[in-house]
Amino acid sequence: MRKVFLLLALALLACREPERLPSASISVPDALRTQNGQGYAKALEPRPFRFPEDHGPHPDFRTEWWYYTGNLATREGRQLGFQLTFFRSALAPEMVPRASEWASRQAYLAHFTVTDVAGKRFHSFERWNRGALGLAGAQGNPFRVWLEDWSAEAAGEAMRLRAVEDGVAIDLVLQPGKPPTLQGDRGLSQKSPEPGNASYYYSLTRMPAAGTVRLGDERFEVAGLAWMDREWSTSSLGPDQVGWDWFALQLSDGRDLMIYQLRLRDGRADPSSSGTVIGPRGETRHLDRSGFQLQALDHWQSPRSGASYPSGWRLRIPSEQIDLRIEPLLADQELDVSFRYWEGAVRIEGSSQGRGYVEMTGYSELKKAMSRSR
Numbered sequence: 205m206r207k208v209f210l211l212l213a214l215a216l217l218a219c220r221e222p223e224r225l226p227s228a229s230i231s232v233p234d235a236l237r238t239q240n241g242q243g244y245a246k247a248l249e250p251r252p253f254r255f256p257e258d259h260g261p262h263p264d265f266r267t268e269w270w271y272y273t274g275n276l277a278t279r280e281g282r283q284l285g286f287q288l289t290f291f292r293s294a295l296a297p298e299m300v301p302r303a304s305e306w307a308s309r310q311a312y313l314a315h316f317t318v319t320d321v322a323g324k325r326f327h328s329f330e331r332w333n334r335g336a337l338g339l340a341g342a343q344g345n346p347f348r349v350w351l352e353d354w355s356a357e358a359a360g361e362a363m364r365l366r367a368v369e370d371g372v373a374i375d376l377v378l379q380p381g382k383p384p385t386l387q388g389d390r391g392l393s394q395k396s397p398e399p400g401n402a403s404y405y406y407s408l409t410r411m412p413a414a415g416t417v418r419l420g421d422e423r424f425e426v427a428g429l430a431w432m433d434r435e436w437s438t439s440s441l442g443p444d445q446v447g448w449d450w451f452a453l454q455l456s457d458g459r460d461l462m463i464y465q466l467r468l469r470d471g472r473a474d475p476s477s478s479g480t481v482i483g484p485r486g487e488t489r490h491l492d493r494s495g496f497q498l499q500a501l502d503h504w505q506s507p508r509s510g511a512s513y514p515s516g517w518r519l520r521i522p523s524e525q526i527d528l529r530i531e532p533l534l535a536d537q538e539l540d541v542s543f544r545y546w547e548g549a550v551r552i553e554g555s556s557q558g559r560g561y562v563e564m565t566g567y568s569e570l571k572k573a574m575s576r577s578r
Contacts, residue, residue, distance in 0.1 A: 447566015
């Protein structure tokens with residue numbers, strides 16, 4: 205699975221000059237539900253993947269994203285987390301002739317966050333723009349995706365990430381690490397039973413990262429591990445799916461875990477939920493919904509939306525002798541941007557130790573729905 209794509213928000217770009225989006229105004233599940241995909245390609249069956257070409261854009265599909273998260277440490281041991289994500293949306297299957305220099309059928313949005321554990325601060329930022337006048341775009345050879353001066357691009361065999369906003373900045377080089385992991389059925393990740401409600405999805409799960417992080421007047425040399433998720437699709441969520449909990453976990457024994465649990469309106473986990481166990485050398489084993497058990501251990505209530513998010517989990521994968529306790533490094537890692545969702549750095553204890561990232565969507569919408577029903 206992956207991720208939040210603000211199709212509704214980006215559609216506003218078709219008729220407006222750039223301006224800041226209203227805070228927390230978009231529902232992610234609504235944006236990702238099945239829509240009329242006429243004229244767009246759909247993810248219907250497995251396809252061959254080619255690297256590095258598939259790092260580049262796939263404009264025949266309606267939506268696409270490049271997702272980078274990671275846990276870093278300074279030389280003194282100060283813990284930091286980061287997220288840099290780029291989203292592309294096609295506003296129409298084909299370009300409609302327009303005289304404006306702003307005319308483009310592609311729109312881009314990006315999110316940038318830094319979690320400062322010692323400072324107990326979560327910094328989050330958003331940008332969006334049309335894919336016009338060089339302000340935003342993506343290319344495959346050489347690979348680059350950018351929105352103004354936020355970017356991810358090829359640096360030889362590695363990737364370089366750069367972003368800066370309001371005195372917070374990252375400049376990181378990510379090495380490839382393990383070979384790409386094809387999620388789902390050979391890279392076809394089915395989200396619901398409807399034909400085409402799927403994405404093409406691969407991950408680079410253990411990318412050695414090094415560079416600098418700036419927080420105001422402080423500049424830190426850092427190193428750690430990052431995770432890259434790549435997905436493209438035309439439709440994803442089904443009519444009864446309201447959100448998801450996604451886990452990207454890097455264990456000290458060399459294994460990595462990707463788990464996503466799709467949630468239904470009645471609170472149950474959707475049967476399409478799944479995961480992947482990635483071994484130390486990149487070998488993979490797919491998990492269906494019966495292959496893992498996920499239990500929320502605590503909750504945290506947002507002071508902004510009033511939404512109640514799980515805050516601590518127990519994850520068990522009996523076939524792998526995995527029994528983990530997962531805890532946020534900060535309780536409040538909620539992005540309050542065009543919509544609200546929680547994405548943040550976590551620590552792992554139990555049968556193995558490690559670090560990771562968790563994303564949770566749909567909880568703010570659930571809070572609103574419950575309020576309306578009273």
